[in-house]
Amino acid sequence: DTGVSQDPRHKITKRGQNVTFRCDPISEHNRLYWYRQTLGQGPEFLTYFQNEAQLEKSRLLSDRFSAERPKGSFSTLEIQRTEQGDSAMYLCASSRDLNYGYTFGSGTRLTVV
Amino acid sequence: KQEVTQIPAALSVPEGENLVLNCSFTDSAIYNLQWFRQDPGKGLTSLLLIQSSQREQTSGRLNASLDKSSGRSTLYIAASQPGDSATYLCAVQGGSEKLVFGKGTKLTVNP
Numbered sequence: 001d002t003g004v005s006q007d008p009r010h011k012i013t014k015r016g017q018n019v020t021f022r023c024d025p026i027s028e029h030n031r032l033y034w035y036r037q038t039l040g041q042g043p044e045f046l047t048y049f050q051n052e053a054q055l056e057k058s059r060l061l062s063d064r065f066s067a068e069r070p071k072g073s074f075s076t077l078e079i080q081r082t083e084q085g086d087s088a089m090y091l092c093a094s095s096r097d098l099n100y101g102y103t104f105g106s107g108t109r110l111t112v113v
Numbered sequence: 114k115q116e117v118t119q120i121p122a123a124l125s126v127p128e129g130e131n132l133v134l135n136c137s138f139t140d141s142a143i144y145n146l147q148w149f150r151q152d153p154g155k156g157l158t159s160l161l162l163i164q165s166s167q168r169e170q171t172s173g174r175l176n177a178s179l180d181k182s183s184g185r186s187t188l189y190i191a192a193s194q195p196g197d198s199a200t201y202l203c204a205v206q207g208g209s210e211k212l213v214f215g216k217g218t219k220l221t222v223n224p
Contacts, residue, residue: 045213101147101159102147
């Protein structure tokens with residue numbers, strides 16, 4: 001059990017550029033989640049996968065955001081045409097099922113300049 | 114809509130003190146409640162998970178209780194240490210898969 005891995009740890013990008021983040025969940029976990037956290041706030045839910053199926057999306061996930069989980073393994077979160085308001089910590093988590101709770105990764109800190 | 118509130122927002126205590134962090138939620142129809150720790154600029158570390166049928170969970174110096182009917186949970190930290198300094202987040206899971214978080218309590222333990 002190597003934990004949930006996220007890459008990169010930090011990303012600085014110019015406004016208008018596209019960025020992509022990667023998350024590798026714990027191998028036996030079929031559930032994968034993306035959250036966003038801004039300074040001084042708790043994490044907010046973005047989207048959830050069970051295996052390769054994206055089962056729930058928050059209204060926070062605008063058309064500029066897209067997430068995938070091909071083959072039910074790693075997941076990517078892409079943000080197109082980044083805006084300064086996208087600056088946040090993007091957190092990935094995985095879970096075996098509801099009885100076991102979540103395990104979070106270390107997050108990707110995005111700064112849009 | 115589920116809302117989670119954590120009180121206090123910040124807490125500063127001397128080393129060795131016992132302390133209680135509070136979490137309240139508006140919808141008592143939860144599946145479980147989880148307490149996390151977050152160090153500055155880092156991800157979340159799970160501390161304790163309480164299922165809706167349970168009243169409390171313990172891990173080392175940490176004890177979390179759950180009163181689902183009143184919509185409250187407390188995290189008790191015994192004999193606090195400077196290494197306990199962090200932000201503590203409470204999150205509830207209801208009918209859907211997502212967690213709803215509070216804003217956290219920032220704890221500082223002074224040597």
